[in-house]
Amino acid sequence: MAYRPTQRTEARRTATRERIVGAAHDLVARGGYREAAVAAVAARAGVATGTVYRHFPSKAELLTEVFRRASQHEVDATRAAVDALGPGTPAADRIAAGAEAFTRRALRGRRLAWALLAEPVDPAVEAERLQFRRAYADVFARTIADGVEDGQLPPQDPAFTATALVGAIGEALVGPLSPTTHPTDADANALVARLIAFCLRSTTDQELSPDVHRRAA
Structure with a gap:
């Protein structure tokens, strides 16, 4: 008879996996991908190295999962703003609110943001990085499309403009x-103010409004 995991054993397995991902996330946020060696992750999670590999056959798969979750959290925060x-x-x-949220969150969590945006990574993680940028662009594209439809913004391709904005913010x-x-x-x-001004000039004929000036100060 084939072994079937019980609800309790499956819950333990899920809890262990989450502990491993959390440990890897903490290490990446502290020192980047180099600090998240499998042995270091195992030690921080309180498990054996072999246990990490049972859940993630390679370090690349573990870091891809960490990247996916961390980037989604940042995209969700920008969308919420x-x-x-x-x-x-x-x-x-x-x-302006999206640009400010993107920038300020990156500057508050600089080491993690560097890992998400620019640190050299495994090709599997780099593929997730492309998805991350697309998700950010979708947040801006939706707003730009609404503005064009309402006549608040000049005619433009929302997806193209949003992709350019996210690329520019990331590079800056x-x-x-x-x-x-x-x-x-x-x-x-100063960086927040400059990036907001850039985004507004790129999508509208406006400069910073008084409210945006106050938020960026």
Whole structure:
């Protein structure tokens, strides 16, 4: 008779897997992918190295799962910042809110953001990075499309514009997020303001509104 895992054993297996993923996430957030060696992950999770490999046949598969979850969390947070303003809010303000959330969250969690955006990775993780950028672009594309439809924004291809915005924001963050740099709060605020201004100039004929100025200060 084939072995069938019980509900209890399956729950333990799931709990162990989550502990492993959580441990790997903590190590990546602290020191990048290099710090998340399988032995280090196992030690932090309180399991044997072999247990890690039973759940994830390779380190690449483990880091891909960590990347997928961490990036989805960041995309969801950016989407929430945009949605919090409500559909009646001007499209320009919603674009600004998305750019600000993206940038400020990256600057607050610099080591993790560097891992998500720029750190050299395994090809499997790099494939997830492309999906990550597309997901971010979808957040902006939806807002831009709404603005075009309502006549608040000039005619444009929302998907193309959104992809360009996300690429520009990500590239602008590479230097400030690098482990060798240490930006001050003033540097962070200036970067947020510049990126919001760039996003507005790229999608509208507007500059920073007084409300956006206050948020970026």
